[in-house]
Amino acid sequence: MNVTSPEIPVVVAIDGPAGSGKSSVSKAVARRLGYGFLDTGAAYRALAWHVQASGIDTDDAASVVASLASFDVRIGTDPAGYAVHVGDVDVTTAIRDPEISAVVSRVARVPEVRTHLIELFRASMALESRPGIVVEGRDITTVVAPDAPVRILLTASPEVRAARRSAELVGSATTSVGDALRARDEADSKVVEFMTAADGVTTVDSTELDFDQTVDAVIAVIGNIQPVTD
């Protein structure tokens, strides 16, 4: 596959449902290829954190939109030194809290929020200095970077996703974790389509694959991208 210019980073777009392995697999792929890594869900999570920290109700769309003016988010694209900041606060760990997962869809459904964050994502992609960038989320293959040379839908069965996620969360039963994933997918699906692959998008189903096999499967899809040298 050819890419138009050596200066423009190759974009690998990856979407998928909650807990499908998007961030961990994308980060590992980026590290292997020497690419950048952009976790777009982290921006929506950071906004949910900012809204709550500002004492705003996440259901109050007008106030959520107003909060964008003070939302100073920075998401690094170094897969080895991944960190998320809002202003001076390192929120890398805080935004993974199940409390944030439970409310993030409420801010992500607001159209002005999506427009604002999509602009930030595109700016970050354009500024990437590595030869490529793996960008993961829900609408990367369809809205953020529909022309990306590589577009992947990363899936796994709901049972396997719940089991993997509950293994991360000490003291959480698989059934309640599964319910939370399902509720988030249901809410997010009303806004963007990520449960089925759009035209031209390759599905990688990791249900029967271990982590390394999944990374290999994604890298196999990326295949032989060759930057065009003039």
Ligand SMILES: Nc1ncnc2c1ncn2[C@@H]1O[C@H](COP(=O)(O)OP(=O)(O)OP(=O)(O)O)[C@@H](O)[C@H]1O
């Ligand atoms: N193929 C795999 N085999 C085993 N474990 C996996 C595999 N893929 C991902 N995992 C594990 O599943 C868990 C969920 O992965 P991850 O957090 O990357 O998913 P995600 O899609 O980014 O989730 P979310 O949408 O909630 O942010 C992690 O513990 C990760 O290590």
Ligand SMILES: Nc1ccn([C@@H]2O[C@H](COP(=O)(O)O)[C@@H](O)[C@H]2O)c(=O)n1
């Ligand atoms: N492109 C995206 C990415 C994420 N979202 C919203 O953010 C939430 C958190 O995303 P994770 O990938 O960290 O799970 C997700 O549930 C969506 O509400 C989005 O809308 N678009």
